[in-house]
Amino acid sequence: DGIDNRNLEDAVYAFGFGKKCSYVKTFGAGHINETYAVYMPGEEKDELSYVLQRVNRNVFKDPAGVMDNIFGVTEYLRNVIRKEGGDPDRETLSYIKTKSGSTYFEDSEGEPWRCYNFIPDSVCYQLAESPEQFYQSGSSFGHFLKQLSDYPVDRLNETIPDFHNTVKRFEAFQVALKRDLKNRAATCRPEIQFVLDREKDCAVLVDQQEAGTLPLRVTHNDTKLNNILFDGKTGKGLCIIDLDTIMPGLAANDFGDSIRFGAATAEEDERDLNKMHFDIGLYEVYVKGYLEETKDVLTQEEIESLPWGARLMTLECGIRFLADYLQGDTYFKTDYPEHNLVRARTQFRLVDEMEQQFEQMKEIVRKYACIDIF
Ligand code: ADP
Ligand code: MG
Ligand code: MG
The missing domain is CATH 3.30.200.20 (Phosphorylase Kinase; domain 1)
Structure with a gap:
């Protein structure tokens, strides 16, 4: 029919x-x-x-x-x-x-x-309508990790190789900068410098993973609010969907990507940077939901890696936007010529604020993981 x-x-x-x-x-x-x-x-x-x-x-x-x-x-x-x-x-x-x-x-x-x-009888939200919903989101993605904590990760195919290899993302950025195909480097010197100043940061999680300090887990790799179905009756997180990008990865990556978009006060492509902030209150709400589910499953090192995950997923995303701007917008869809640059700026604004509040971010994680602050 x-x-x-x-x-x-x-x-x-x-x-x-x-x-x-x-x-x-x-x-x-x-x-x-x-x-x-x-x-x-x-x-x-x-x-x-x-x-x-x-x-x-x-x-x-x-x-x-x-x-x-x-x-x-x-x-x-x-x-x-x-x-x-x-x-x-x-x-x-x-x-x-x-x-x-x-x-x-x-x-x-x-x-x-x-x-x-x-x-x-399920509901899906594009943006959190309340902190409670963001808490639910942390709880749902935490529960998902916990449910899969004994899943043999080596059985998973790495369907998008090096998806969150921040070091390789940095290298790709360097190539785009060197080529400067569209002569755009001159229009974004401060942003380029922001990235270059953080070369060492890019290796923080990758190094720990390669050294075996951080284990590979089943990661979702698209941990947005709209990839959770909420129960229409109870309003609680019900089901994680959109499983195309399930791959081996770090817990900190999924955690960090949720924070990157969910604890931001403006859209990814907001032009007015004064509107874009890292909301540490929302961060705390997510940490609470996430760690209530995962604190007995994650290793101490993984727990300590979570604030870095937030910082690096945001930095990595900004690096990708800026690299795409430099190479002429070949990957992300753009509506106007500086669109990718605008996106990179919002991400770097978030990174900057996370860096300034990094000690508090760590304390919040320790609080909900019940790790003594010494
Ligand atoms: P995309 O990769 O395009 O984001 P999704 O798998 O996330 O695709 O599906 C898009 C939307 O469709 C979801 O955000 C959700 O609202 C709805 N949806 C997807 N799968 C289901 C399902 N099994 N039951 C109910 N709604 C669903
Ligand atoms: Mg989806
Ligand atoms: Mg999808």
């Missing part, structure tokens, strides 16, 4: 819905994948039951690796949730295999499709 897309129809059949499903329509407003809602006949009316997605092959060059990670993790989570006495059909995504038992379907043009259950 109304499906005019051959490949979509093929996918609907490949996942075994075929004639059983009532109808399919486009769903959500994702920028990366193409998403459809699959409605099945319910007792009274048709119900949105599944989400069918065509995965963007330009972003995810190894769809088999991505799907392999997702299946491994979600099936493991189902068992953990059962042991916790929870509902595996609501507290994690359940991915569905094709009729022939494959983790995804490749259409006639070689595009990958995958399918999972829709979670009803």
Whole structure:
């Protein structure tokens, strides 16, 4: 009914819905994948039951690796949730295999499709409406880490190599600066200097990981508020979604990326820097939720690495924006010529404020991890 897309129809059949499903329509407003809602006949009316997605092959060059990670993790989570006495059909995504038992379907043009259950009675927020919601977010991502703390990380594919290797990000920046393809370096000397002054910082977490001081964990790598479904009734965090970037990584990376966007007082591309601040109150709220879940799972070194994670994920993000500005906006979408520079500036403003309040950031972590301040 109304499906005019051959490949979509093929996918609907490949996942075994075929004639059983009532109808399919486009769903959500994702920028990366193409998403459809699959409605099945319910007792009274048709119900949105599944989400069918065509995965963007330009972003995810190894769809088999991505799907392999997702299946491994979600099936493991189902068992953990059962042991916790929870509902595996609501507290994690359940991915569905094709009729022939494959983790995804490749259409006639070689595009990958995958399918999972829709979670009803859930709510998703773009921005925290209250500190309580940000606390819930820390708690949910902390719980996610805890649930996966015994997952064999070496089973995961590194689907985007060196994603948070801040040292390599710095090196890429140096290359962009040296080439200065668009002659833009002259327009951003202070920002360039800001990065160059922090070369050593870039190695802080990478070095500890390479030395084996910080372990690799299952990381989500897109720990934004809108990748949590909240329970429509209780308002509590329910399910972590958007699992495409699950990879081995550092706990501090996921933690830090949440802080980077969630404890900022303005949008990433706010031009008026006076509006952009690091809100240490929001940081504290997130730390509380996160450490309540993870303090007995993380090592002492990992706990101590969390404030660095916030600083370095923010610095790394700013470095990437500035590098992209220097190389002519080839990676991030821009609406005007200085867009990436504006973004870099907001990130550096946050880094600067985090650096000034770094001792307090550490104290807050110690407080909620119950580590004595000596
Ligand atoms: P993207 O990679 O484009 O961010 P997501 O997987 O995060 O894609 O999905 C986009 C939005 O669709 C989510 O923010 C959420 O609102 C909604 N959504 C995704 N999966 C589900 C699901 N299983 N149940 C309910 N809503 C969902
Ligand atoms: Mg998402
Ligand atoms: Mg995504």
